[in-house]
Amino acid sequence: MSKPAPAAKRRIDRDALLPPMAQFLLENGVHAASLRPLAKAAGTSDRMLVYHFGSKDALVEEVLMWLADRVQAQLGQLVPAQKEGTLADFATMLFDLLRQPMLRPHLALLMEVSACCARGQDNFLIVCQQVVDSYHTWLVDIMPPTEGDRTAAVAHMLATVEGALMQDMAGREAFARMALERAFGD
Amino acid sequence: MSKPAPAAKRRIDRDALLPPMAQFLLENGVHAASLRPLAKAAGTSDRMLVYHFGSKDALVEEVLMWLADRVQAQLGQLVPAQKEGTLADFATMLFDLLRQPMLRPHLALLMEVSACCARGQDNFLIVCQQVVDSYHTWLVDIMPPTEGDRTAAVAHMLATVEGALMQDMAGREAFARMALERAFGD
């Protein structure tokens, strides 16, 4: 037992910086994130952030990846599986859930990063993929029973609710709710 | 006839700066837009941009508004009205259309700005509303005949396609196409 502790201790300290920086990203977005404010949020210095993560870009990527890793677990605790009920009610519940202030920053961050991907910023693509996959896995578990291909049903649900949320964020909640009702209404 | 020309000439010069700056925003996004690069794109100086528009924020807002004003007209020339055909085919056509390189920057910009709105950046809200409304008006005109409330049908179409596009931009085209097929397939 020659060198057990040192590596462990470094890792622990470094990872402790991630949660406050993730919170900062959620509140301010990736574009507003610069080293000094991030360091202040994490209770350290810009010097240390670069020391630990190599560069600002690598840091942001790692924080986003850390956040993406936690999405599925967080979502899992939010809603119990719906073994019965209509898809219409479920869609409305999902819409209202993702719309509320607690989850809005997550959605805003996902949209911001997705917009980067749309411009070919492929260093964020893996993050986006993981988040979308997490949403899918989550819905597969909790969505009411469906007929036919479950994966397609989940993709349909996610697309409809996300599209409705886009219209809602653009100040058109009425359109969003109309879309949901038309998509899953009787 | 005391003061006919001066105001006219000033306006003309000023408005001529908008198209190249709009192009810059489309290519680089609002967050990457700073005065000097914008001025270079428009063939003028940062000094002049502030002189004409008052501030950078007012400038970006005005350029976005100018772009939003043009969206509906541009979309109108893109697709003839579909007097017949299935909604499934139409949705796929719409998805492929908005996905192509020519229109992707528009979508990326809309998502970026919508994300700002989701964080409460309400100076962009009017822009988002106008763009969404333009899409609606466009679809009302060109979408195949539908039963029931046409506005709801359009909102449904838009939500589904935009949601699918979000999954596509996040690197999950397969999910996107599954969602479209499930939403409008037979």
Add this chain to the structure above:
DNA sequence: AAAATAATGTAGCGAGTGCTACAAGAGGGA
């Protein structure tokens, strides 16, 4: 022609950016 107004260039300010050189403290291994 004189005066007033509009338009533009030059230079720069204070603040913030990512990042780095340098040195010093801290801790354990020899």
Add this chain to the structure above:
DNA sequence: TCCCTCTTGTAGCACTCGCTACATTATTTT
């Protein structure tokens, strides 16, 4: 004890940011 690696603070560099003061040139009005 000495040394060596890890960690951290200080100071600063070169750059960009939005914006402005000042001066100068056009153009128009009187």
